[in-house]
Amino acid sequence: MNDKNPLSQCAYCDGSTCYPDAGINDPLPPIEKAPSTCPMQNYEEIIREGATHYYKHNIKEFARQASIQEAQCYEIDEEGLKTRIPRIEEVIQFAGKCGYQTLGLAFCIGLRREARKLSKIFESKGFNMASVCCKVGRSPKESLGLTGGEKIRGPEAMESMCNPIVQARLLNHQNVDLAILLGLCVGHDTLFFKYCNAPCTVLAVKDRVLGHNPLAALYLSDTPYYNRLKRTDQRVHPEGGWKKVDITAEE
Numbered sequence: 001m002n003d004k005n006p007l008s009q010c011a012y013c014d015g016s017t018c019y020p021d022a023g024i025n026d027p028l029p030p031i032e033k034a035p036s037t038c039p040m041q042n043y044e045e046i047i048r049e050g051a052t053h054y055y056k057h058n059i060k061e062f063a064r065q066a067s068i069q070e071a072q073c074y075e076i077d078e079e080g081l082k083t084r085i086p087r088i089e090e091v092i093q094f095a096g097k098c099g100y101q102t103l104g105l106a107f108c109i110g111l112r113r114e115a116r117k118l119s120k121i122f123e124s125k126g127f128n129m130a131s132v133c134c135k136v137g138r139s140p141k142e143s144l145g146l147t148g149g150e151k152i153r154g155p156e157a158m159e160s161m162c163n164p165i166v167q168a169r170l171l172n173h174q175n176v177d178l179a180i181l182l183g184l185c186v187g188h189d190t191l192f193f194k195y196c197n198a199p200c201t202v203l204a205v206k207d208r209v210l211g212h213n214p215l216a217a218l219y220l221s222d223t224p225y226y227n228r229l230k231r232t233d234q235r236v237h238p239e240g241g242w243k244k245v246d247i248t249a250e251e
């Protein structure tokens, strides 16, 4: 942090000051009603400056279409607010609204069947699809400095490294209008975002244990199955897994 203001902590707020249940002409709640860690109280200048970016020509239209798409994912009937479409349709409809023609699919080899199905679905809606698997380039993990013991299948196996930089650069080269991520690993997705010049969206993140639904562990974190997530006496072990710490010594 480079100033004396507290870290923003929207996660501990109910959001009723920035997202009030109000009509368009109703007075808004005063910002002072928000918690002292509210960014609207502490970072006014950044909020004001950030908002100006929406008025850049290409950004404004992109943001406008994204918000229209958001609204079209709901409907209100006599029973109240309901959701309408799954994320696959949301991505298809958003890409269509933006006038995109060529989409890039950056996928994990573990989800190659899903990638094929997805490409066919997008093509059936009229898009051109470029797809690139994470193992493209087949560079051995040793080229990153990994030792045999740090590979999945051990020293004797030829394991191609995940290659998100080349995935991104190939999609850049093919001038895709939108890159869609499917199941890239943590960290590999980070590099992809860093190197991809096209706008990016994520269709699905990888969760090897929970059917690519990482929030399942969160929803079960109050149960014995995953309450280890909330233990305060564990820290990341540098060689993998957890190490127990004496939290009284840290205080």
Ligand code: SF4
Residues within 6 Å of the ligand: 009, 010, 011, 013, 014, 015, 016, 017, 018, 019, 034, 035, 037, 038, 039, 040
């Ligand atoms: S912006 Fe302020 S009011 Fe909105 S959720 Fe964050 S802390 Fe709460």
